[in-house]
Amino acid sequence: MLSVADNELLTRTGPGTPMGDVFRRFWIPALLASEVGDPGSAPVRVSLLGEKLVAFRSPDGEVGLLEARCPHRHASLFWGRNEEDGIRCVYHGWKFGRDGQCLEMPAEPEDSSYRERVRAVAYPTREAAGVIWAYLGPEELKPEFPDFEFKDLPEGQFHASKRLQRCNYFQNIEGELDTAHVQFLHRTFGEHDFAPQHNFDAAENPTYTIEEHGSGILAIAQRHFPEGGNYWRITPFLMPAMTLVPSTGSHHTMTAAIPLDDENMWGFTITWQPDRPFDDEDWKRDLEGLTLHVNVDPETFIPERNRDNNFLIDRKKQMSLTDGNFTGIDGIRNQDLPVQEDQDGAICDRSTEHLGTTDRAIVAARRLMLRSAKALQKGTEPPQAQAAGAYRIHSFAGAGTEEQTWQELLAGNQPADGPLATF
Known part of the structure; x- marks a missing residue:
């Protein structure tokens, strides 16, 4: 048997929890590769470790995984446009690359550098055996992908x-x-x-x-x-x-x-x-x-x-x-x-x-x-x-x-x- 405290520690994996931090040190399956479809397909919702995310396969074939809420006013990027180099929020047109960097803020002044200081939460992905794997931990600790056969x-x-x-x-x-x-x-x-x-x-x-x-x-x-x-x-x-x-x-x-x-x-x-x-x-x-x-x-x-x-x-x-x-x-x-x-x-x-x-x-x-x-x-x-x-x-x-x-x-x-x- 476990103590009530240890059972709580074992079973809670959301952001900021000790066991959640353990999961976030590893590459884990996030969704099936078939869910993101062909390059340029519509974004899909992903729930993982208590986080609400959006996955999309960009026209170049690579898979992005971002926090669902747009950093601007928190509209969901699920409704976004999957464009050549990123996903564009339909609310105000802010566009984010697979690395989360804001690429465009079309409603802001043309000479503004504000977009350079705004990033969406983004997680690295890897495709293997029909599964999209993700790493949700600190970038500086990202491990090599496991050598699964x-x-x-x-x-x-x-x-x-x-x-x-x-x-x-x-x-x-x-x-x-x-x-x-x-x-x-x-x-x-x-x-x-x-x-x-x-x-x-x-x-x-x-x-x-x-x-x-x-x-x-x-x-x-x-x-x-x-x-x-x-x-x-x-x-x-x-x-x-x-x-x-x-x-x-x-x-x-x-x-x-x-x-x-x-x-x-x-x-x-x-x-x-x-x-x-x-x-x-x-x-x-x-x-x-x-x-x-x-x-x-x-x-x-x-x-x-x-x-x-x-x-x-x-x-x-x-x-x-x-x-x-x-x-x-x-x-x-x-x-x-x-x-x-x-x-x-x-x-x-x-x-x-x-x-x-x-x-x-x-x-x-x-x-x-x-x-x-x-x-x-x-x-x-x-x-x-x-x-x-x-x-x-x-x-x-x-x-x-x-x-x-x-x-x-x-x-x-x-x-x-x-x-x-x-x-």
């Missing part, structure tokens, strides 16, 4: 999606790091029952190990089988709010829980294949909304299955042991959403919970985030923000022999030039 992959080898999730960001992070829930929340019955397939029912209860690494922590779960050997799930948590989901195929998936405000978050999911493009078969399940990507309303990004329709839960399917699943809700991410959004409200009161041994990774992530926020208040910057190379890693899920260590298995599943390849 997907950042330079060509079109066709990545897929990015976004959803609105109506709860505090950390409720999602806790779910991503919670290995124990997989054999319950995501369990199916009948021929697709994964528990007998992996012999999880006969395996010993998992043991958990936590290791820190350059960009965060590794959450390591080990199950030992009676017939010999172990099953491992190794989940990297990357500061400030990203998780690599353990997978057994040729693809890799990263999720990010980015606060829109303290009671809502944007859930970004990026899946990539480093060696080849995806084909139709690769995406069949995802297009049906049955994995970590979900079908959403294209305007609001609200999932089609949401709390307003009880996530379309099927109680008969929930109780069927021949053709059902543990929740009665189809889709892995769809099963995550109700338990995270309905976890004691939009901001869970962690001061009254009762944690068990399966919660070690959750405790470790809380401690890392709280330690970072408290250290930053005292002037110590989070080192992970400056460790770009430490983000070039994979997760791991799979079986090993009695003799194989998790270090060996993890190292064998890493990018050749990644920091954990010789773990």
Whole structure:
């Protein structure tokens, strides 16, 4: 459990908050690249860390991200004109470049230099894997962009999606790091029952190990089988709010829980294949909304299955042991959403919970985030923000022999030039 004060510190990320300052030391997903459209398209609204912003792709193809309110009289730049070298407020025609510098004040005297002294709040952006990333912190501390494996992959080898999730960001992070829930929340019955397939029912209860690494922590779960050997799930948590989901195929998936405000978050999911493009078969399940990507309303990004329709839960399917699943809700991410959004409200009161041994990774992530926020208040910057190379890693899920260590298995599943390849 957390104290009331620490829970407050963990969950508040608006401007001027300690945890908000931590987020603002990192590059974070801001919106999908498709949202800003083609060069010269209309501006779009963006809500991020309690800030109201406007994004636009200028005619030269670069993306600008500015505070929504015009510095003049605070009219919203969302209504602005996306022109050749910046965005022009429609109220009085003041024009701002992507760096926030005021370029024109057409109603002011021609010999006035006032425009040189006026700037809009502007944030740097970077496009990678179908996502526009932003850095909202002090310019002098701007870190190198993380060396994600997907950042330079060509079109066709990545897929990015976004959803609105109506709860505090950390409720999602806790779910991503919670290995124990997989054999319950995501369990199916009948021929697709994964528990007998992996012999999880006969395996010993998992043991958990936590290791820190350059960009965060590794959450390591080990199950030992009676017939010999172990099953491992190794989940990297990357500061400030990203998780690599353990997978057994040729693809890799990263999720990010980015606060829109303290009671809502944007859930970004990026899946990539480093060696080849995806084909139709690769995406069949995802297009049906049955994995970590979900079908959403294209305007609001609200999932089609949401709390307003009880996530379309099927109680008969929930109780069927021949053709059902543990929740009665189809889709892995769809099963995550109700338990995270309905976890004691939009901001869970962690001061009254009762944690068990399966919660070690959750405790470790809380401690890392709280330690970072408290250290930053005292002037110590989070080192992970400056460790770009430490983000070039994979997760791991799979079986090993009695003799194989998790270090060996993890190292064998890493990018050749990644920091954990010789773990």
